[in-house]
Amino acid sequence: MSNENIAQLKKEVAPFAKTDHSASIKQILNTIVPLIVLWYIGYLTLSISYWVTLPILIVTAGFLVRTFIIFHDCCHQSFFKSRRANNILGTITGVLTLVPYEQWKNSHNTHHATSSNLDKRGTGDMWLLTVKEYNEASKWTKLKYRIYRNPIMMLGIGPIAVFMIEYRMNRKEARRKEKINTHVTNISIVGLYTVLILAIGWQAFLMMQLPVLIVSGMLGIWLFYVQHQFEDSYFEHDDEWSYVQAAVEGSSYYKLPKVLQWITGNIGFHHVHHLSPRVPNYHLEKAHEAAPPLQKATTITIKSSFKSLAYRLWDEDAKKFVSFKQAKKSTRSEAIAFVKKKDADSEPELLRKTN
Numbered sequence: 066m067s068n069e070n071i072a073q074l075k076k077e078v079a080p081f082a083k084t085d086h087s088a089s090i091k092q093i094l095n096t097i098v099p100l101i102v103l104w105y106i107g108y109l110t111l112s113i114s115y116w117v118t119l120p121i122l123i124v125t126a127g128f129l130v131r132t133f134i135i136f137h138d139c140c141h142q143s144f145f146k147s148r149r150a151n152n153i154l155g156t157i158t159g160v161l162t163l164v165p166y167e168q169w170k171n172s173h174n175t176h177h178a179t180s181s182n183l184d185k186r187g188t189g190d191m192w193l194l195t196v197k198e199y200n201e202a203s204k205w206t207k208l209k210y211r212i213y214r215n216p217i218m219m220l221g222i223g224p225i226a227v228f229m230i231e232y233r234m235n236r237k238e239a240r241r242k243e244k245i246n247t248h249v250t251n252i253s254i255v256g257l258y259t260v261l262i263l264a265i266g267w268q269a270f271l272m273m274q275l276p277v278l279i280v281s282g283m284l285g286i287w288l289f290y291v292q293h294q295f296e297d298s299y300f301e302h303d304d305e306w307s308y309v310q311a312a313v314e315g316s317s318y319y320k321l322p323k324v325l326q327w328i329t330g331n332i333g334f335h336h337v338h339h340l341s342p343r344v345p346n347y348h349l350e351k352a353h354e355a356a357p358p359l360q361k362a363t364t365i366t367i368k369s370s371f372k373s374l375a376y377r378l379w380d381e382d383a384k385k386f387v388s389f390k391q392a393k394k395s396t397r398s399e400a401i402a403f404v405k406k407k408d409a410d411s412e413p414e415l416l417r418k419t420n
Contacts, residue, residue, distance in 0.1 A: 071309050074340070074358050081352040082343040084146050092347060093154075096135060100128040100161070108265060108273055119276065126280035127328040133162045133285060134330025134346050140170035141342040156246065160253045163228045163278065167246035168236060177342055180293070181315035183379075184303040191290060195379045196392045211389070216374050219290065224282025284329075292317045292335040294373045295363055296385050312339035317363045318353070319370065326350075336362040 107121040138144035139155030152166070159166040176189025186193060192213050199207065212218055233251055235244045262270045299315035301307070319333035326333055334349035337359055344352050353359050365373075376386035380395065387395070 074309070074313075074356055077356040078337070078341045078344065078352050078359075081348040081355070082143070082341050083348075084143060084345055085347070086146070088347050089144050089345070092135060096128060096131045097158075097161075100125060100132055103128060104273065104277070108269065111269055111272065115272065118272070122273065122276045123280055126277045126284065129162060129277060129281040130284050130288075131328050131330050132158050133164070133281070134332055136162055136164065136166070136169075137173075137330075137332075138346055140166065140173055143343045143345045156250065159250050160257060162281075163254060164232055165243075165247040165250040167243040168232070168239065171239075171243060172236070177339060178308075180339060181298070181300045181311035182303055182306045183300050183381075184306075191293075193379060195381050196387065196395065197381065199378050199392065200396055211377075214377050220283045220286060223286050224279050227286070228278065228282045288319070288329060288332055291365065291370045291373050292319055292333075294376050294386060295365055295370075296372070296376065297363065298379075298386060300379050300381075300384075309340065312336055313359065313362055315339070317365050318359075320364050320366050322367075325367075 103121060103125040107118050107125060110117045110121060135144060136155055136158035139151040139158065142148055142151050144154065145151050155166040155170070159169070172189040174189075179185035179188065180190065183195070192210065194202065194210055199210065202210070233247075235247050239247070258270070258274075261274075265273075293316060295317050298317075299310055301310075313336050316336040316339040318336055321329065321333050330346040331349040332338065332346065334353045337344060337349045337352045337356075338346075340359070341352070373386075375388045377389050378387055378392050379385075380387045380392065383395075
């Protein structure tokens with residue numbers, strides 16, 4: 066993409082990188098209020114049947130995902146004009162979603178600055194190995210990577226490991242402000258959960274809260290995973306890496322039904338978000354429609370997105386994601402080709418010696 070095209074693209078998106086105060090307030094009202102109401106309705110139905118409660122809790126989990134999108138926008142300082150307002154709301158929604166605001170803001174900003182950069186992986190993104198790195202790794206590393214990339218581990222154990230355990234601890238590189246915020250978040254979660262347990266009992270609380278957290282965690286991890294893990298994604302080493310290309314080619318447009326698009330806060334327009342993180346979630350679709358180049362981003366649907374579960378490694382030669390099976394087959398073919406070439410090169414020398 067030329068500098069001229071990049072400049073034009075940024076110009077087309079710029080008008081949408083502005084906060085609409087009324088839209089933000091409206092989103093709080095149509096997200097957090099229903100979240101609380103649905104949770105309470107779910108609790109009331111426990112006396113009827115848990116099979117009546119579960120569907121309500123699944124919908125509640127959807128509203129928790131939407132709450133996370135508000136949290137996410139606060140981290141980018143795009144939900145309110147006021148930095149203080151973003152920080153306060155971000156911390157509150159962080160308590161609801163079990164994510165420490167300052168910690169996630171810092172790691173996520175690093176993710177944006179290094180997304181699709183093969184030389185700067187490891188912060189705010191999912192563990193990724195190239196085919197070459199995997200082949201050269203130890204058996205123990207290969208085993209850990211296979212477990213990490215297993216869909217059952219990623220979507221089953223992942224939400225519990227990440228949201229309930231990992232986010233309760235400070236990062237090694239965390240500064241004082243981040244550490245304090247993590248402690249405040251943890252104390253607030255304990256306080257909120259203690260009040261709820263005292264009010265309805267620990268059994269009812271677990272029956273309510275665990276499904277909501279697990280389902281919303283699964284959806285959150287899935288959304289993050291699928292929008293960067295598609296076959297013809299974009300990954301380059303630092304000397305060839307481009308921020309704009311990483312945004313437009315390394316992030317997908319996840320085309321969802323309107324109801325799911327709304328509940329996920331338009332995060333399906335992930336390519337727009339990566340190009341300009343200051344665009345609030347409620348302006349992402351408008352920015353996508355206003356910039357023709359953005360409409361050329363890789364589009365995935367619910368059906369096609371499930372293919373990403375097979376993608377495990379990045380093939381630097383083919384410039385695409387491959388499965389373990391494809392990587393093994395490719396490596397074997399390269400080995401056979403190498404042996405044949407070696408035999409072919411040595412044949413003339415053998416003939417000379419024979420003569």
